[in-house]
Amino acid sequence: MSTLESGLYRLGWLDEFSGRDTPMHRIDPRAKVLATVVFLVCVVSLGKYDLLALLPFVIFPIVLVSESGMPPRELGVRLAIAAPFALVVGVFNPLLDQVVIGSIGPIAVTGGWVSYASIMMRFLLTTSAALMLIATTGMTGVCAGIERLGVPDVLSTQLLFLYRYIFVLAEEVMRLARARSLRSFDHRGMGVRVYGSILGHLLLRSIARAQRVFDAMQCRGFDGHVRTRTALRMNGHDWAFLWGWSAVFILFRFVNVPLLLGGLVTKVIS
Amino acid sequence: MSHHSISVKDLGFAYPDGTRALAGVSFEIGHGESIAIVGANGAGKSTLLMHLNGLHSASEGTVRIGDVPVTAKTLSGIRKTVGMVFQDPDDQLFMPTVGQDVGFGPMNMGLPEDEIEARVDDALTRVGALGLKGRPPYRLSGGEKRAVAIATVLAMCPDILVMDEPTSNLDPRARRNLIELLGTFEHTKIIATHDLDMALDLCERTIVIANGTVAADGPTRDIFADEALLDACQLEQPLVMQGCPVCGHGGEAPPLG
Numbered sequence: 033m034s035t036l037e038s039g040l041y042r043l044g045w046l047d048e049f050s051g052r053d054t055p056m057h058r059i060d061p062r063a064k065v066l067a068t069v070v071f072l073v074c075v076v077s078l079g080k081y082d083l084l085a086l087l088p089f090v091i092f093p094i095v096l097v098s099e100s101g102m103p104p105r106e107l108g109v110r111l112a113i114a115a116p117f118a119l120v121v122g123v124f125n126p127l128l129d130q131v132v133i134g135s136i137g138p139i140a141v142t143g144g145w146v147s148y149a150s151i152m153m154r155f156l157l158t159t160s161a162a163l164m165l166i167a168t169t170g171m172t173g174v175c176a177g178i179e180r181l182g183v184p185d186v187l188s189t190q191l192l193f194l195y196r197y198i199f200v201l202a203e204e205v206m207r208l209a210r211a212r213s214l215r216s217f218d219h220r221g222m223g224v225r226v227y228g229s230i231l232g233h234l235l236l237r238s239i240a241r242a243q244r245v246f247d248a249m250q251c252r253g254f255d256g257h258v259r260t261r262t263a264l265r266m267n268g269h270d271w272a273f274l275w276g277w278s279a280v281f282i283l284f285r286f287v288n289v290p291l292l293l294g295g296l297v298t299k300v301i302s
Numbered sequence: 303m304s305h306h307s308i309s310v311k312d313l314g315f316a317y318p319d320g321t322r323a324l325a326g327v328s329f330e331i332g333h334g335e336s337i338a339i340v341g342a343n344g345a346g347k348s349t350l351l352m353h354l355n356g357l358h359s360a361s362e363g364t365v366r367i368g369d370v371p372v373t374a375k376t377l378s379g380i381r382k383t384v385g386m387v388f389q390d391p392d393d394q395l396f397m398p399t400v401g402q403d404v405g406f407g408p409m410n411m412g413l414p415e416d417e418i419e420a421r422v423d424d425a426l427t428r429v430g431a432l433g434l435k436g437r438p439p440y441r442l443s444g445g446e447k448r449a450v451a452i453a454t455v456l457a458m459c460p461d462i463l464v465m466d467e468p469t470s471n472l473d474p475r476a477r478r479n480l481i482e483l484l485g486t487f488e489h490t491k492i493i494a495t496h497d498l499d500m501a502l503d504l505c506e507r508t509i510v511i512a513n514g515t516v517a518a519d520g521p522t523r524d525i526f527a528d529e530a531l532l533d534a535c536q537l538e539q540p541l542v543m544q545g546c547p548v549c550g551h552g553g554e555a556p557p558l559g
Contacts (some may be wrong), residue, residue: 253410
């Protein structure tokens, strides 16, 4: 199976998982979207050396994983796919920032390493939260949710179609790539020029398909507004989820809980 | 006059690049008729279908559905009357789940929620796909996609069904099931196809299109018996009418009606 094929399979798996019925899946998409947004803002707005303050945020993905029945391995595989991007983003930090800001036993720790670790930590937190949002809500739910929250129609519709046609486009890419590799020998025919032509074809095919999809939509009375049928109602649980988690995130953002606990423990011991 | 009838008069159409796809096409289709539109690749079948619900507007001539001419102003009514099933179901199934996709048309018609639900269930039941309601369309097999694509149109309760190559890319069993399903519909049906055996099974009348014009229009079995005509239009007799390749025994007489 090619990387693209297995990637598609994983995306499809996530989609099917989002159709399950667990307490986490039942929470209104709007509550989950807003709570995740508060989570993301709190996590990314912490300072670059605030590694300790990031730790408590782990509780959110952990609770989502355990309450939704998501196999941790499935989440791990998806995080691993995105990890190289984060690894590369901060790779020069340890070289550029060599100011020693602390020590673990005899080892001096430089600011660069701390900020690199904090980038990785932020990546793990934000990506796992976003993945869990999709896994427990589904793309349709997320789109219906953000639409009700006042996000312009054009954006939520684009997002919905983008997701729907990832599969069709990827299948088209796979067919083109297969056709090319079957007629390429000894690395001939694998050059950049061929890629250029393949991309051109892909663009033209996508435009033709877009026209046909639009025709099909028009035939069924499309007037520029996609009406989703997901009936949304925020009940007590949803409000509790939203306010409860938001309060926790804001607390973690402004109070360095590990430092506080550490201070308390030190005080008790001494 | 019934909404189920179609009248095409002197229809001509050229694509923006100048390619002339249709010229002087005229025919009348009455209430409840099943019509096959056959012709070689590039003969103009799909372009003709596009005119029947206003996806293309006629550059010459007129198209009328019942009493109503197809114009920009009448489009929304025309599209409720004429349901179109596309050749590639992936173009037609764009919503995240089968149920939502089938509900897309009724929802755009402004129907109340319980009516939409009833229509979705009814349309899916008719094509034998109620079990697929919650599934995403891209996870379905070719035959399932085709059935759902037909359900998306049935849910709008059209009077006329227009289908472009409904049996293409189907395995023999799925094809047979589809033919039986289409046979149960009482709509006026217009089916563009290369599957002449299906045309013989389903359509009492056939219009042959060649080079953008009507080359022949008449009872299906008469047209398919005319080998010279079929040959001139790059077509072949349906398999059921051809001689047996093993024993050389003559093909069956085409079924009546």
